[in-house]
Amino acid sequence: MGGYTRVVAVRARVSSPTAHRLSLYLRELERLAASGRATVSSRQLGVAAGAAEAQVRKDLGVIGTAGLPGVGYVVESLGDAIRAAIGVHRSWRAVLVGAGNIGRALAAYRSFREEGFEIAAVFDADPSVAGRRISGTKVQPMDALAECVRRQEIEIGIIAVPPESAQEVADRLVAAGVQGILNFAPRRVRVPDRVPAIGVDFRAALERLVLEVSQRDEGPVPARRRGRSA
Amino acid sequence: MGGYTRVVAVRARVSSPTAHRLSLYLRELERLAASGRATVSSRQLGVAAGAAEAQVRKDLGVIGTAGLPGVGYVVESLGDAIRAAIGVHRSWRAVLVGAGNIGRALAAYRSFREEGFEIAAVFDADPSVAGRRISGTKVQPMDALAECVRRQEIEIGIIAVPPESAQEVADRLVAAGVQGILNFAPRRVRVPDRVPAIGVDFRAALERLVLEVSQRDEGPVPARRRGRSA
DNA sequence: GTTTGTGAACCGTTTCACAGCA
DNA sequence: TGCTGTGAAACGGTTCACAAAC
Numbered sequence: 001m002g003g004y005t006r007v008v009a010v011r012a013r014v015s016s017p018t019a020h021r022l023s024l025y026l027r028e029l030e031r032l033a034a035s036g037r038a039t040v041s042s043r044q045l046g047v048a049a050g051a052a053e054a055q056v057r058k059d060l061g062v063i064g065t066a067g068l069p070g071v072g073y074v075v076e077s078l079g080d081a082i083r084a085a086i087g088v089h090r091s092w093r094a095v096l097v098g099a100g101n102i103g104r105a106l107a108a109y110r111s112f113r114e115e116g117f118e119i120a121a122v123f124d125a126d127p128s129v130a131g132r133r134i135s136g137t138k139v140q141p142m143d144a145l146a147e148c149v150r151r152q153e154i155e156i157g158i159i160a161v162p163p164e165s166a167q168e169v170a171d172r173l174v175a176a177g178v179q180g181i182l183n184f185a186p187r188r189v190r191v192p193d194r195v196p197a198i199g200v201d202f203r204a205a206l207e208r209l210v211l212e213v214s215q216r217d218e219g220p221v222p223a224r225r226r227g228r229s230a
Numbered sequence: 231m232g233g234y235t236r237v238v239a240v241r242a243r244v245s246s247p248t249a250h251r252l253s254l255y256l257r258e259l260e261r262l263a264a265s266g267r268a269t270v271s272s273r274q275l276g277v278a279a280g281a282a283e284a285q286v287r288k289d290l291g292v293i294g295t296a297g298l299p300g301v302g303y304v305v306e307s308l309g310d311a312i313r314a315a316i317g318v319h320r321s322w323r324a325v326l327v328g329a330g331n332i333g334r335a336l337a338a339y340r341s342f343r344e345e346g347f348e349i350a351a352v353f354d355a356d357p358s359v360a361g362r363r364i365s366g367t368k369v370q371p372m373d374a375l376a377e378c379v380r381r382q383e384i385e386i387g388i389i390a391v392p393p394e395s396a397q398e399v400a401d402r403l404v405a406a407g408v409q410g411i412l413n414f415a416p417r418r419v420r421v422p423d424r425v426p427a428i429g430v431d432f433r434a435a436l437e438r439l440v441l442e443v444s445q446r447d448e449g450p451v452p453a454r455r456r457g458r459s460a
Numbered sequence: 461g462t463t464t465g466t467g468a469a470c471c472g473t474t475t476c477a478c479a480g481c482a
Numbered sequence: 483t484g485c486t487g488t489g490a491a492a493c494g495g496t497t498c499a500c501a502a503a504c
Contacts, residue, residue: 027417053464196443210317
C-alpha cells in the first residue's frame with residue numbers, strides 16, 4: 001500500500017474482470033431498486049452476476065463502498081457508487097461512423113440512451129447514404145467528422161463499418177480528438193495508448209461459442225489431467 | 231489408463247483467453263493468405279493479436295500445431311488447424327429470435343455467413359412482424375420455434391430480443407434442443423451446464439470503455455509499462 | 461443468527477530465458 | 483542467424499476461511 005491514509009476518494013485501479021462484474025451488479029441493483037428492495041447481500045449480487053460472494057465483496061471493496069455486516073449493502077447508494085466508479089454518472093457524447101445495418105441498430109439502441117450515452121452525429125463514407133436520417137439524426141459525409149468532434153466536444157467514437165475500413169476510421173477518430181473508441185468491426189484497430197479502444201466482435205463471440213459447443217460434444221472431459229496426454 | 235505415450239490426437243482443452251486469441255490469429259492468417267504470404271512468425275501473429283510472441287507459441291502448441299524453427303508457421307495449414315480446433319471448419323445451423331433492429335443487422339451480417347454460420351430461420355414474438363421477410367427469410371411466430379429446431383436440426387440459438395424477454399427465449403431455445411446460445415440482450419441468461427451461452431453485451435462494453443476513459447483522464451497513472459503499441 | 465472485510469492459499473495464465481533445430 | 487518449443491519463475495485474479503460487526 002502506498003502510504004496514503006485512505007480517506008474519501010476511490011482512486012483505486014479497477015481491473016478488467018472487476019469492471020465487467022460491476023456492470024452486472026449494476027443491472028441487478030437497478031432491478032432491485034425498481035422492485036423497492038432496500039438492501040442486498042453479496043450472495044445475491046453474486047448469483048445475479050455469476051460470481052462467488054467473496055468475489056463480490058472484493059470488487060465492492062475496490063471501489064470503496066462498505067456494507068453493513070449482518071445486513072448487506074444499501075441498494076441505492078451502492079448503485080450510485082458503482083455508477084460513479086465506472087463513469088456512467090454523467091452523460092457522454094458520441095459519434096457513430098457507419099450507417100449500415102449495425103450502425104442503424106446502434107443508433108436506435110435503447111440501453112445506450114438510458115445510460116446517458118448520446119449519439120450526437122452519424123457519419124458514412126458512402127455519399128449516397130449521407131443526407132438520409134437514421135433515428136432522427138442526419139447522416140453526414142466523412143469530411144465533416146473532424147470539425148464535428150471538435151465543435152461538439154465529442155468524447156467517444158463508435159466504429160460500425162466493414163473491417164477493411166475500420167483502421168482508417170479509427171485513425172480519423174483519434175486525429176479528431178475522441179477519448180475512446182467502441183469498435184464493432186471484426187478487426188483489431190491500433191490506437192495510441194492514451195485512447196482506449198474496446199472491441200465488440202460478433203465473429204469472435206461466435207467462434208468462442210462454437211468452440212465450447214464442440215468441446216462439450218466430444219469429450220465428456222476426463223476429470224483430472226496431469227502431465228501426460230491420455 | 232494413463233502412463234502410455236499417446237501421440238496423435240489434439241484433444242487438448244483450450245482455455246478461454248487462448249480461444250479468443252486463436253480467433254485473432256485466424257483473422258491475420260486470412261489476411262496473409264489473401265496476400266500470398268506462405269509463412270508467419272509467432273512475432274508477427276503476436277503483433278496482430280496484441281500478444282507476446284511466447285504466448286503465441288504456447289497457444290499454437292495447445293492445438294497441436296508445430297512450426298519450423300528458423301522459418302515460422304505455414305500460413306495455410308496453420309489456418310486449417312485453428313479452424314479445426316475452434317470448430318469453424320464445418321458449417322453451423324442457427325435460428326435467430328428477435329427481428330428488431332439488432333436482429334435484422336445480424337441476419338445481414340456478412341462475417342457470419344463467411345464463417346459457415348447459416349441462419350436458417352427467424353422468429354419474433356410480435357405477430358405483426360411475423361410474415362415479413364428479413365434478409366430473405368420469412369419471420370415466423372414463436373410457436374413454430376420448437377418444431378423448427380427439431381426438424382431442421384438447429385444447433386445454435388441467437389437471442390436478439392429486449393432484456394425483459396431474454397430469459398424466456400433462452401428457456402425455449404434450450405427446451406427445443408439447441409446446443410449453444412449467442413445472447414445479444416444486455417442480460418445474463420441462466421442455462422443448464424450442458425448448453426454454453428456466450429453474451430455479447432453492448433452496454434457492458436460501453437461501460438468498460440467509459441471506465442477506461444475516466445481512468446485515463448484523472449490518474450496520470452503510475453505508468454509501468456513496457457512494450458509498445460502505436 | 462447473518463453478513464461483511466480481508467489475509468492467505470490456490471490456481472491458471474503470462475512472461476522469461478534458453479536449449480535445440482533449420 | 484532466426485525462430486520454435488518449453489521448463490521455470492512471476493504475476494494477478496479467485497477462492498477459502500475466519501474474525502469482527504450487526
